[in-house]
Amino acid sequence: MPTAAPSSTAAVARELVSLCRAGKYLDAVASLYSKDIVSVEAIDSPQKPAEMRGIDAIRGKNERWVENNEIHSAQTTGPFVGEDQFAVRYEFDFTPKASGQRIRLSEMGLYTVKDGKIVREQFFYHMPSA
DSSP states (O other), rough: OOOOOHHHHHHEEEEEHHHTTTOOOOHHHHEEEEEEEEEEOOOOOSSSSSSSSSHHHHHHHHHHHHHHHEEEEEEEEEEEEEEEEEEEEEEEEEEETTTTOOEEEEEEEEEEETTTTEEEEEEEEOTTTT
């Protein structure tokens, strides 16, 4: 039988969801992420490599997301908490400013927590309107 998730994982998970629901993505990075964070996206591109390391790279990635997209709506579901990991489902309706093409994105984020900080995030996408 599984044991209960450590309170630090559950607490980090609840705080991340709370900040995301409030649209405070950069606050979440500043307060919850390890300085050695690893972020893995599902898609690799010249503008954004699939894997990024370090708090500065992740902060920059999130700043670019906020600056380069008009977000029409965002929903956050979860967290779904395990022993040292948790998952969050995100639903975004947004328009990239560069293309003007409206997109609906469903995304799962899998987060790993160590010593009360998020040390890894990995994303999985479903884009029905792309």
